[in-house]
Amino acid sequence: MTQQTWDEVGGLLPHDEFRAASEAIVANIEQVIEGKTATVRLALAVLLAEGHLLIEDVPGVGKTKLAKAMARSIDCSVRRIQFTPDLLPSDVTGVSVYNQETHDFEFRPGAVFANLVxxxxxxxxxxxxxSALLExxxxxxxxxxxxxxxxxxxxxxxxxxxxxxxxGTYPLPEAQRDRFTAxxxxxxxxPNAELAMLDGHGATDPLSGLRPVSDAATVRRLIGHVRQVHVADAVKQYAIALVTATREAPDLRLGASPRATLQLLRTARAVAALEGRDYVLPDDLQALAVPVLAHRIIPTADAQLARRTTDAIVSELVHRLPLPHDRQRSPYDTRPGGGNGRGPYEPRRP
Known part of the structure; x- marks a missing residue:
């Protein structure tokens, strides 16, 4: 398929164009969120991986601001839902209303009909x-x-x-949490970032002056680029080994699902693209293991009594699991004594 055809379907982009578009979104969000570059880049990676993001933290640290800043950085349809105990499923999905003039029911879309919700x-x-969000x-x-x-x-x-x-809260069930990519x-x-926040946000709300730096069509092309990032067989096997380790861990009574394996690879593709690579490294999977897997697993009663968090359990599994053998030596290794100049996880190039 030619480069022009890929562009038409929202596929592969030149690396410099992908980098410029993604960095513009990150820089725009950082006008609102100070000193959280890694968090912002991960949030963008989830978007490019066609996933969903759960931001979980104490009040007042910028959860909603991050979500709003990402939404305002992209010129697309955005809807905000304030979840309250009296919110109905029809408020989310929509409802059929009887029209007196046409004598028929017509569908009125709910808040979920948008690019960013x-x-x-x-x-x-x-x-x-x-549960209205599950489907x-x-x-x-x-x-x-x-x-x-x-x-x-x-x-x-x-x-x-x-x-x-x-x-006054209802914990998310396992099926709902498993839908969130990260x-x-x-x-x-x-302290420096908080001081910069006081200087920049003390008088005005930075969200009010935030302008879009991308649009839905550009994001579709970025997503198409991410889909083409190469994943070597050794990296795929390592991803399966990571997820399998959660299913066999004695401290867990519920491990990660096959959906987790798929979303781990999708997010790794996005992270690799944001780093300027067209191939995934095992290091990408290691860095994403906690944000992608930890919220999907359930510890045993003994682990809970010992106050072991799921983040700590996943981190321990990552450190114990051996890396792919290709990381040590490959006939295509670029290190001294390697083969033809192609790295062990890179795609074959003409």
Whole structure:
């Protein structure tokens, strides 16, 4: 397939064009979020991996601001849902309303019909309302009264929740958490970043002056580029080994699902592309193991009593699991004594 054809379908882009577009989005978001470059880049990687993001942290650290800044950086349709106990599933998906003039029912789309859906405090809605997101997050469609409506591309749900305050909340069930590609925590800013925040955000809200630096068509092309990033067989086997380790760990009563393996590779492709590579390294999987896998697993009662977090368990599994053998030696290794100049995880080049 020619370069022109790839561009028409939103596929492979020149590396410099991909880098310029992605860096522009990151820089725009960082006008609002100070000192969190790694977090911002991971959030963008989830978007380019066609996934969904769960931002979980204490109040006041910028969860909603990150979601809003990403939404405003891309000129596409954006809807915000404030999850409350009285929110109904029809408020999310839409409802069929009887039209007196046409004497027929017509569908009125809900808030989920947008490119970016920002769900604030998702665990404050009832389980019935939370479940309204299951179909759209996995299948990118909504079924109401037996009729299925396709959602736009790109489509991403960015949800926030506070894990500390449990009063008036409904914990997300395993099926719902498994739909989220990654879970990130904002964390407190360092003193320099907090000082810069006071100087820049003290008088005005930086979100009010944020302007889009990309659009939905460009994001579709970036996604097409990410899809073409090469994954060597050794890296695929390493991803399976990582997920399998969670299923066999004695400290876990529920390991990661096959969906987790797929989303781990998709996100690794996006991270590799953002780093300027057209191939995935085992290091990418190691860096993504905690944000992609930790929220999907359930520790045993003994592990909970010992106050072992899922993040710590996944990190321990990553350190114990041996890396692929290709990392040590390959006939195509670029190190001294290697083969024809192609790295062990790079695609074959003409």
């Amino acid at each position: 920002v769900g604030d405090e998702i665990n404050r809605a009832s389980p019935k309302t939370q 759209c997050m996995e299948e990118r469609q909504v079924t109401v009264d037996g009729v299925t409506y396709q959602l736009q591309t790109p489509f991403m749900v960015i949800a926030t929740q506070n894990p500390i305050e449990m009063e 879970r990130i925590a904002m964390g407190y800013p360092d």
